[in-house]
Amino acid sequence: MISVEHVCRNFGNLNALRDVSFSVARGEIFGIVGHSGAGKSTLLRCLNGLERYGSGTIRVMGREVAGLGEEELRDLRRGMGMVFQNFGLMERKNVAENVAWPLDVWKVPRDAAERRVEELLDIVGLSSKRAGRIRNLSGGEKQRVGIARALALSPGILLCDEPTSALDPATTESILGLLGDINRNLGVTILLVTHQMEAVKRICDRVLLLDRGRVCGCGRTEDVFLSPSPEMKRFVRDDYASPEEGVCVRVAFPREVAGESVVSRMARDLAIDFCVVGGRLERYRDTVLGFLIISVRPEDLEGVAGYLSGKRLLWEVIDDVA
Amino acid sequence: MWRELASALADTLYMVSASTFFSVVFGFVTAVAMVLTRPGGLRPNAAAHTALDLVVNLLRSFPFVILMIAIIPLTRFLAGTSIGSTASIVPLTVAATPFVARIIEGSLLGVDPDVIEAARSFGARDLQVVFGVMVREATPSIILDIAIVAVNLVGYSAMAAALGGGGLGDLAIRYGYNRFQTDIMVYSIIVLIVVVQLIQRTGTLLSRKIR
Ligand SMILES: Nc1ncnc2c1ncn2[C@@H]1O[C@H](COP(=O)(O)OP(=O)(O)OP(=O)(O)O)[C@@H](O)[C@H]1O
Ligand SMILES: [Mg+2]
Numbered sequence: 001m002i003s004v005e006h007v008c009r010n011f012g013n014l015n016a017l018r019d020v021s022f023s024v025a026r027g028e029i030f031g032i033v034g035h036s037g038a039g040k041s042t043l044l045r046c047l048n049g050l051e052r053y054g055s056g057t058i059r060v061m062g063r064e065v066a067g068l069g070e071e072e073l074r075d076l077r078r079g080m081g082m083v084f085q086n087f088g089l090m091e092r093k094n095v096a097e098n099v100a101w102p103l104d105v106w107k108v109p110r111d112a113a114e115r116r117v118e119e120l121l122d123i124v125g126l127s128s129k130r131a132g133r134i135r136n137l138s139g140g141e142k143q144r145v146g147i148a149r150a151l152a153l154s155p156g157i158l159l160c161d162e163p164t165s166a167l168d169p170a171t172t173e174s175i176l177g178l179l180g181d182i183n184r185n186l187g188v189t190i191l192l193v194t195h196q197m198e199a200v201k202r203i204c205d206r207v208l209l210l211d212r213g214r215v216c217g218c219g220r221t222e223d224v225f226l227s228p229s230p231e232m233k234r235f236v237r238d239d240y241a242s243p244e245e246g247v248c249v250r251v252a253f254p255r256e257v258a259g260e261s262v263v264s265r266m267a268r269d270l271a272i273d274f275c276v277v278g279g280r281l282e283r284y285r286d287t288v289l290g291f292l293i294i295s296v297r298p299e300d301l302e303g304v305a306g307y308l309s310g311k312r313l314l315w316e317v318i319d320d321v322a
Numbered sequence: 323m324w325r326e327l328a329s330a331l332a333d334t335l336y337m338v339s340a341s342t343f344f345s346v347v348f349g350f351v352t353a354v355a356m357v358l359t360r361p362g363g364l365r366p367n368a369a370a371h372t373a374l375d376l377v378v379n380l381l382r383s384f385p386f387v388i389l390m391i392a393i394i395p396l397t398r399f400l401a402g403t404s405i406g407s408t409a410s411i412v413p414l415t416v417a418a419t420p421f422v423a424r425i426i427e428g429s430l431l432g433v434d435p436d437v438i439e440a441a442r443s444f445g446a447r448d449l450q451v452v453f454g455v456m457v458r459e460a461t462p463s464i465i466l467d468i469a470i471v472a473v474n475l476v477g478y479s480a481m482a483a484a485l486g487g488g489g490l491g492d493l494a495i496r497y498g499y500n501r502f503q504t505d506i507m508v509y510s511i512i513v514l515i516v517v518v519q520l521i522q523r524t525g526t527l528l529s530r531k532i533r
Contacts, residue, residue: 048443050439050442050443073445074445074447075445077442077443077444077445078444078445080443081443081444082439082440082443082444084436084439084440085436086434086436087436088434088436088437088439088440089437089440090437090455090458090459091459091533092458092459092461092462092532092533101441101444102444102445105441105444105445105446105447105450105454106444106445146440149440149444150443150444152444153444153445159443
């Protein structure tokens, strides 16, 4: 659906994108993560031609973006909705008018447009607020309007630039849920730019890690998070606090395995001491994984490693104690 | 005296409304051009933008009295004469246009860039972005701009009296200052205060109403 090859973009002597390549398949939810200034927005905006790129090729739905004329570009954008961090809604229009805006631009007949707006408001759950003023909406409701607007022209692709970064955790969860539903029910391919790891784990099938304009990781979400590359570890360092002494081992358990009992059985079998440093449950789309971080004495590490591998559990030593 | 006051008020309103109208028309067009051509605008054009910017700054740095005298030939060409209320509309407009351009430019730039980006993201044309988004979103703020300009022009129109433009300022100067008829001066000033208040109130109310 989208294929990006060797794309570079410079602003003066700042390399915002350096040799970026990846591709997105139809129906996927594809995450793009990176720190502030990594070039995420620039990359996303290159995809629908809002930003030009210096070299490389970007093909979206079979068309090379850089080669499109003005009208062809409009046509491409018609097939790609975009959702913004700060919503980008017109304050002087009400909810329904904001959703209808792309339909106005494309001169969709009035009655067809009205029906479409009702459908969209229904999808995002805002039918009761159709005449509401934008400034009276909560952040989550505003983003729902933004999403409805992005879907107005029935695009095949939805580009989301930090859609949940201005929202609280509960609202974030509901917006991510909505994006997941849209992906499942309408078959819309979604690109999700974010710096929130939770958002990626929650809905992304695959994820691309961007660091100062360079791709430093790309793969299935589970793989990227469960056996992280050094870059990834650096990225999520503050997610896992480590204690002062001992060696910290992070063990991942599938949902049906109770982590504590495995670890305490191990302690009994190996006759060692350990202490639990932290633990949590994380959602990877539809599966829940448990993590347990334990601290063991350095001399016990070898035994622990052997035991955990014997149980076919994913584990790793967290060495870069932050 | 009342008759004089009434005709002076009519003169002031005539000069102020005409010059406000023309300066807003020209200033608005200039502002749109500046916003379009600025770096990062919809149609970036460094040469055009620099030129516009320079002209606007240049005209704004002229003291009004000097500008008024400097453009007498233009005034005569456009109005047929260089004295009187109608003639003073020319220098008033020339003086106010760059100011209008600057403040409307500010209002247009105040529009949330995400909204502009959103419009472009679903295929709006540049014209639709300028008028359907930028101007439309900035309208409440542009109305306030116009009120500011009109109030400034009330003050400038009094200076235009030096070129034989009529109006309340002229009345206050001729009778009150030159002939020591304090009552007429006080009355003209009271009327001026009321006019300014009305303009500002109307602008504020209108702007708030359509937000
Ligand atoms: N139009 C521009 N002109 C000059 N530099 C730019 C421009 N747009 C982006 N940049 C620079 O390119 C780099 C990448 O910017 P970008 O907005 O893509 O980052 P980001 O990953 O989206 O960051 P954030 O998480 O803060 O949104 C930044 O250093 C930014 O300053
Ligand atoms: Mg960004």
